[in-house]
Amino acid sequence: MKLLVKDVIKSFATGDRVVDTLDNVNLKVEKGEFVTIVGPSGCGKSTLLSIIAGLEKPTDGKIYVDGREVAGPGPDRLVMFQESALFPWLNVLQNVEFGLKVSGVDKRSRREIARHYLKMVYLSRFESAYIHQLSGGMKQRVALARALALNPDILLMDEPFAALDSQTRSLLHAELETIWEETGKTIVFVTHNVEEAVTLADRVITFSARPGRIKKEFHIQLPRPRNIETPDLGRAINRVMEELKTEVEKVVKEELDSDWAVEESALLYSNNCRMGSGL
């Protein structure tokens, strides 16, 4: 077992209120496994990733990587954020080199490593471009190269492709899948998009609404690479979506006025449409 999340509880104190965000989350991830987490907005998915990354301390519970307790952030567990978080003052190559530079790799070898990974994401030609000159998809490719360059065992991805159009996203799915198969990384991938979750995952985990806890697991054993023509993919998506629907409803009920029920059917319908739109 690569990663173990044990009895993690997280609550935030905001002013005089305490918000329970994660309630007793337990998760085991095997080495080389691709796990995706889906759940309604605000259920604590990003918080869980931050805790695994060591950027945030759990209120209670522990994280273990290879049996050792996680004490803080480290380059063995890299996070890729929804917005690329690339540094605008560095060019593409320098961004990819960043982690190697702070860990003291000498200039020649880090340049070589960075170029290798830029090639892997097909951006060799843009190595001296600045970040504002890149499209959204290119930015996420650079962010992926930057994460891979440090050769982490675990990649934590927080809705990395959410802001992209569906064609670019499918392209990046295929590339990520190839890279994952080649490098054998362990990936924990958070998303809103059920179709994305099912297409990529060995295992999909659904989260319940506030406070976030793991509701159900789905093992996806369809052959890869998966696409719209993969038999049974649609059925798997529907099963996960069905599971999520009740949770999404719960959130909406909590947040909206009571006369919302009138529009319920319409809203769920459009929700389904959006979730399937990437197909």
Added chain:
Amino acid sequence: MKKALFFILIIAGWEAVSRTGIWADYLFPSPFSVLATLFNGFKDGTFTIAIIASLKRIFKGYLLSLAVGVPMGLLIGRVKFFSETVGSLILGLQTLPSICWLPLSILWFGLNEKAIIFIVVIGAIFSISLSTEAGVRNISPLYLRAAQTMGARGWRIYLEVIIPGALPSIITGMKLAWSFAWRSLMAGELLSSGVGLGQVLMVGRDLADMKQVVAVMLIIAILGLTIDRLIFRLLEGQVQQKWGLARL
């Protein structure tokens, strides 16, 4: 082109007014007599010596305020204790024109070089600190988190993320601080003594030689503008090229 035409018109107007004779020539010198004064001043070296003396002072004062102001801004922006103490003090002091410090400065340092440099430092340092602080505060937390997960710690975070991330704001502050420093220098030189542009201007006044006064005014304006263009435009241009910010 438009600009050149505009300045030619101004000079022509200036010449025309001086020809009407509303004011006597020693009160309102013609552009050509000012030009002649400039030429002579450079030829006999008075202007050159004064320019060098003034520039030396401002560079000393400006570099000192950078060396102190940037770290101070970093501390105020990152450490709560400093923002609550030094930060609020600076906000208060910033509203005070730096020349008000002259009497104290002369008492502390004597009627010399150091007293004027002190005025220059006071004039520049607060806007450098405050803009550094603003730059530090506005860095996206995402950058810090990304740097942390990639293994950056402690001073490396400052060197590799916080300072470069705050740089656009720091440069804006440096530019503002330059104009404050320049004004402070002139005020200090006018009111105290020692070789310098301010002093040459005061000598002109004492001799009732308005040609000299206007000539020095021109030098001061052109020098300030040139450095602004040469150094700060260049720095801003580089930042814009990297960050893709619109021209301010």
